[in-house]
Amino acid sequence: MPKVALYAGSFDPITNGHTDLIKRSLQFVDRLIVAVAVNVQKQSLFSKEERESLIRSALDNDPRVDVRSFEGLLVEFALKLEVPVLIRGLRAVSDYEYEYQMALMNRHLAPTMETVFMVPSLDTTYISSSMVREVAKFGGDISNLVHPAVAKALRDKFRTG
Amino acid sequence: MPKVALYAGSFDPITNGHTDLIKRSLQFVDRLIVAVAVNVQKQSLFSKEERESLIRSALDNDPRVDVRSFEGLLVEFALKLEVPVLIRGLRAVSDYEYEYQMALMNRHLAPTMETVFMVPSLDTTYISSSMVREVAKFGGDISNLVHPAVAKALRDKFRTG
């Protein structure tokens, strides 16, 4: 029986921090669903389709990874897919507080669902999608922060934006 | 001489976490003013009147509790009512940091005003108004998170919203 887990986020866009965590988790699960959380009330830089496509590029179309999108409650999406484990990355203490509250709420809503936290690689600790967008917007060097395909997409976005 | 305290918040809507704290505080004070903070610049799900009404319902119209609304500085509202103690709930560390700064600013503005922190019941730790709104919006089960009257109001709001 294959072990499956779900890793959700807004991935606007996917960074080297996300990629590092995805690769680490593939050491323990046979299949990973990477799920783009779509929030119609919050403006994103990249569209749902662009974000999905950039995730696939950043992971070199790894066949063990299934890229999806969802709207609504993460826990209901996971239940529908019958995925029993949610994977989250932990960088800072402030991350942890929010993640802890979310994990408890998700356990309340779906008692059999387990949340598992992993530590990203040290040299990706300071990389977040919002910082990457900020650096890219002002023409800073992002080549060590994201996959080349994402870097190109960011340059295109801010050139035309 | 009756001991009075004030418990303020946006209560959008009141949750089982708030109710738990209110009941705990009534073990030490004879009368509690529950004050809805109205912020005209921030959109709320429920109107001032709805929030006041839901608080009364969630507390079964407890005669020891006086539900009010205020705009502006909490500390000035408390001074006007001659309430010497502010009660706050502490869930997480990040709560504490902000609450600590607020308590110090309030002490600066009103040196005789004291802020007192209480620990909510463990099984309400992960309940916040914003999470409740999020769960309700997507049709998740909120029956263990809020009073039945609040659950009904949330369902009505999102059905018509």
Next chain:
Amino acid sequence: MPKVALYAGSFDPITNGHTDLIKRSLQFVDRLIVAVAVNVQKQSLFSKEERESLIRSALDNDPRVDVRSFEGLLVEFALKLEVPVLIRGLRAVSDYEYEYQMALMNRHLAPTMETVFMVPSLDTTYISSSMVREVAKFGGDISNLVHPAVAKALRDKFRTG
């Protein structure tokens, strides 16, 4: 009916931070029991009797304050005295974490017992008994950190010690 609360600690020795908190709490309670926690397995600078005596001096023998000592579980001591409220000071986040765990354990052991946290005066934030002992030991100026009677006791202790 008089409102009573309990404020416990090792008070080795009492500092201006403790005194500040005691005075603040006397705005809300009619009587305060200040309880010296005696731990026979941990060496203290001052004896139980010395610590009790210095607390009385630092509070100018305030008749609303009852100074006691106890060994064992704080919560059982509080139950025996029929005191329903424990008062704790909160300085830093690391304080809060431990205090939070203690408050939950105490609530588990005595469900009717409530723990209430207060914020000490800003200018006593950095004062702890251990830092005061350290400064006094090396002859630093402690006159603004403790009551004159405590300062004298510290000087005597380190002169003869």
Next chain:
Amino acid sequence: MPKVALYAGSFDPITNGHTDLIKRSLQFVDRLIVAVAVNVQKQSLFSKEERESLIRSALDNDPRVDVRSFEGLLVEFALKLEVPVLIRGLRAVSDYEYEYQMALMNRHLAPTMETVFMVPSLDTTYISSSMVREVAKFGGDISNLVHPAVAKALRDKFRTG
């Protein structure tokens, strides 16, 4: 291929918090090694053999769990057993800081070893071995904090101790 993980600690003694985490992790791994860390320089209440035996009792001799002891570096013990995953419980922020540093050091010493964090059940949040020992020592009620076999062992220890 069976998935194996390692959960280490001093387990002096095992509490309901540990048991909860072990049961949760068995939803994702086929076999779990529970490893008692032996530190000859630190005094423990229970001997290595007692701690191992109490773990087996608390888990009702679950055949999926292998109870072991080790001295020295956890990461070297895990490498010797060819276990690729370390499981840790996260309760508070202060836990997380230390655990984060340990996870990074372990990754430095064994780059292929991954540390995975899980959130214990809310109602075990405030249970630690040291608090359990403290409560038991002074005759407090520990029946909801540990397995009956552990409660009996604690009572025996403090009666004769």
Next chain:
Amino acid sequence: MPKVALYAGSFDPITNGHTDLIKRSLQFVDRLIVAVAVNVQKQSLFSKEERESLIRSALDNDPRVDVRSFEGLLVEFALKLEVPVLIRGLRAVSDYEYEYQMALMNRHLAPTMETVFMVPSLDTTYISSSMVREVAKFGGDISNLVHPAVAKALRDKFRTG
């Protein structure tokens, strides 16, 4: 060779907390550039020119301080001015987390740039520009929180606003 450092912020408006930090840093640097970060996407109470002018007033036109504005990445502005040190104030733990991530990102973008943190005076710990704006908006007393020139500007702003 004069030692130069840069202290950036939105200064909307400058508070006694900022002024305290600037004065402290002038004990170690010969010249300080105070840089107003302009963010066209975020609404500010005071214009760029007003903020610059209020900084000069609050510092009594200290000739060692050079007030500037910038848009875009702080680190690129600092590189252009050939300033090797960024000065930041640390108040709370939550400050520290964000500041730490920023310092690491800035080091990534400009490896020779160093970020140095200072502790503001205790009695300015609870002062932030946003709290000052909030207090001023509702007519609270801000005379001990900001320079008289800033207090006047705030009163003018909210009278006409």
Next chain:
Amino acid sequence: MPKVALYAGSFDPITNGHTDLIKRSLQFVDRLIVAVAVNVQKQSLFSKEERESLIRSALDNDPRVDVRSFEGLLVEFALKLEVPVLIRGLRAVSDYEYEYQMALMNRHLAPTMETVFMVPSLDTTYISSSMVREVAKFGGDISNLVHPAVAKALRDKFRTG
């Protein structure tokens, strides 16, 4: 006028984390005093003389660094040497809390003394003297954690110890 600062610690032994911070600080100060804090009541692995000697080796006898030892209060040692700035490294949040309290106490004892915090290199974040001693004690690889001279000293110590 040369700018001087003081960096104190127990350095038992000096790690790559300390060395990184010392090198960073030499970008801003002309001379750095590295001061070994001697605590006669706490057992150390290396003697005062060994610790001083290992610091000199780890810094390749950099002539800008003056290695000293002191007993008693850091702030009095700094005042005696007429050094106006204390440098501290910040790794984790828990570091920050203690460091913040110390900085405030030192400012109380010596109002003109300023404490300045720096962020160590990411790849030294998880290195502490106590972890290095632990790893070395059990024969783990410490070659990337400390200077070769320190690694040799640790091996010698644990071989004969």
